[in-house]
Amino acid sequence: MRKPILVGYEPNTLDRAPVRFGAEAARFTGAPLIVACVVHGDRAEGEPDEDLAAAAGAALHDVRTALDADGIPVQCREIAAVSAPRALHDTAAAEDAALLVVGSRHDGPLGRVLPGTTVERLLHGSPCPIAVVPAGWETRGGPRCIGVAYVDTEEGREALHAAHALARRAGATLRVLTVVKPTFAMYSETEPQEAVYPAKTIEQVEGEHRVRAEQALRAALAELGPDVSAETEAFVDDDPADTLVHVSEHLDLLVCGSRGYGPVRAVLLGGVSRRVAVGAHCPVIVLPRGVRAPLEALVEEAGAPAAP
Numbered sequence: 001m002r003k004p005i006l007v008g009y010e011p012n013t014l015d016r017a018p019v020r021f022g023a024e025a026a027r028f029t030g031a032p033l034i035v036a037c038v039v040h041g042d043r044a045e046g047e048p049d050e051d052l053a054a055a056a057g058a059a060l061h062d063v064r065t066a067l068d069a070d071g072i073p074v075q076c077r078e079i080a081a082v083s084a085p086r087a088l089h090d091t092a093a094a095e096d097a098a099l100l101v102v103g104s105r106h107d108g109p110l111g112r113v114l115p116g117t118t119v120e121r122l123l124h125g126s127p128c129p130i131a132v133v134p135a136g137w138e139t140r141g142g143p144r145c146i147g148v149a150y151v152d153t154e155e156g157r158e159a160l161h162a163a164h165a166l167a168r169r170a171g172a173t174l175r176v177l178t179v180v181k182p183t184f185a186m187y188s189e190t191e192p193q194e195a196v197y198p199a200k201t202i203e204q205v206e207g208e209h210r211v212r213a214e215q216a217l218r219a220a221l222a223e224l225g226p227d228v229s230a231e232t233e234a235f236v237d238d239d240p241a242d243t244l245v246h247v248s249e250h251l252d253l254l255v256c257g258s259r260g261y262g263p264v265r266a267v268l269l270g271g272v273s274r275r276v277a278v279g280a281h282c283p284v285i286v287l288p289r290g291v292r293a294p295l296e297a298l299v300e301e302a303g304a305p306a307a308p
Contacts (some may be wrong), residue, residue: 002030002031002032002098003031003095003096003097003098003297003298004031004032004033004034004075004095004097004098005022005025005026005029005031005032005033005034005097005098005099005101005298006022006034006036006088006091006092006095006097006099006100006101007019007021007022007033007034007035007036007100007101007102008036008037008038008084008088008100008101008102008103008118008122009035009036009037009056009059009060009063009103010037010051010053010084010103010118011037011053011056011058011059011060012051012053013103015103015135015136016063016066017103017104017133017134017135017136017137017138018101018102018103018131018133019035019063019067020133020137020138020139021101021131021133021137021139021283022035022101022131023067023070023072023074023139024139024142024143025099025101025131025298026072026074027072027142028142028143028169028170029169029298029299031098031099031298032073032075033067033072033073033074033075034074034075034076034077034091034095034097035060035063035064035067035074035075035076035077036076036077036078036079036087036088036091037053037056037059037060037076037077037078037079038052038053038079038080038081038083038084038087038088039052039053039054039055039056039078039079039080039081040052040053040054040080040082041080041081041082051084051118052081052082052084055078056078057078060076060077060078061076063076064076077091079091084118085118085121085122088100088102088118088122089122089125089126089127092126092127092128093127093128096128097127097128098128098129098295098297098298099128099129099130099131099285099295099298100122100126100128100129100130100131101130101131101133102118102119102122102130102131102132102133103119103132103133103135104119104132104133104134104135119132123274123277123286126286126288127288128288128294129162129285129286129287129288129294129295129298130285130286131283131284131285132277132278132280132283132284132286133283134280134281134282134283137282137283140252142170142172142252143166143167143170143172143252143253144170144172144173144252145172145173145175145250145251145252145253146163146166146167146170146172146173146174146175146251146252146253146254146255147163147174147175147176147177147247147248147251147253147254147255148160148162148163148164148174148175148176148177148254148255148256149177149178149179149240149244149254149255149256149257149272149273149276150176150177150178150217150220151178151257152216152220153257155257155258155287155289156257157220158257158287158294159255159256159257159287160176160220160221160224161224162255162285162287162294162295162296163176163255164221164224164228164230165295165296165299166253166255166295166298166299167228167229167230168227168228168299169299172252173228173229173230173231174221174228174229174230174231175230175231175232175233175247175251176217176220176221176230176231176232176233177232177233177234177235177244177247178213178216178217178233178234178235179234179235179236179237179240179243179244180206180209180210180213180234180235180236180237181236181237181238181240206236209236210234210235210236211234213234214232214233214234217232217233217234218232233247240272241272241275241276241279242275244272244276244280245275245276245279245280245281248276248280248281248282248284249281249282251281251282252282252283253282253283253284253285254276254280254282254283254284254285255284255285255287256272256273256276256277256284256285256286256287257273257286257287257289258273258286258287258288258289273286
């Protein structure tokens, strides 16, 4: 059995952005699709989250009708619980989901991710890769440019492998991005080492670091093979998250790793990945820590690349 894509849909928001993204991912990967709505459960188990809907039958019927018209098979589920994050977490674990898709809070600005309680809590403990979709997001007919935020760590390398696998499956261009933060040590490099050599400007030093970072990107990318059209780009910026959010305007999807410490097999956001997830202009997939090939279950069993 293929591992499914699980979409958490909040019927109260009337924003189908996560459903649209889940359907697009199911279309180009061939993975089964499950759309789940969490509704008010038994109060004996606790006080329900205040944003839970009383029922979701009509909303799920509309979702099924729309996806059936697009030829996308879907299972629709109404889950009674007192906590949407807990219900989606448990369902993702029980289904051994390949990807959990959630949307931003409905009162956030269109085109930007603004996590509410459900998203915020899932971003700190999802048992599988999690995709956060900006409010009002619309499909462009499949991902054509997939970005990955790369750092030379185990988590960064897994993010690169995962994004490479997605780009190969989708027939998309892969854009590998890294951001070098300026340091005080860079300023020491502006001093001449010998009297015969002139001092460097800080711009020259930053340029040298950018070149070395791009060389490292190309070396890491070369290990993955030439079967994906890829670009590399290094930036020097004291705010890596701001740079990645800006670049996300030109991406269809951005892949990030979790922070490099904490429990394995859980999504754990560091400062940069959290700000990227909440500020990006495109859907962002954050990978769980310590899981090898976290997205291969979604793409490698699907056979030949899907048609655009």
